[in-house]
Amino acid sequence: MEVVTMGRNPHKGVLDRETTSDRQIVENALDRVRMLWPADRVFATLSGGERQRVLAARALTHPASSGGWLSCSAWRARSCRTR
Numbered sequence: 646m647e648v649v650t651m652g653r654n655p656h657k658g659v660l661d662r663e664t665t666s667d668r669q670i671v672e673n674a675l676d677r678v679r680m681l682w683p684a685d686r687v688f689a690t691l692s693g694g695e696r697q698r699v700l701a702a703r704a705l706t707h708p709a710s711s712g713g714w715l716s717c718s719a720w721r722a723r724s725c726r727t728r
Contacts, residue, residue, distance in 0.1 A: 646684040648699050649674055652706035674705035 652674075653667045675681045678698040683691065691699065 648688050649702045652703035670706050674702040678702045
């Protein structure tokens with residue numbers, strides 16, 4: 646849960662606390678990658694595949710319009726198809 650919640654940090658101020666909306670976004674992201682059930686486990690105790698799913702959930706906490714690696718990858722895919 647903490648690792649996925651860190652994905653919300655760029656969208657908050659330094660002293661802002663976690664909101665109900667942040668918690669809902671994190672829970673939805675964990676649910677999408679089917680990792681809601683082990684959300685209370687320590688990241689280091691997860692298997693490699695579970696870690697990848699947690700990191701994918703962290704990426705899902707970013708809004709699509711914020712740019713970042715998701716939109717960059719999409720841009721590369723489009724430019725590669727046009728060549």
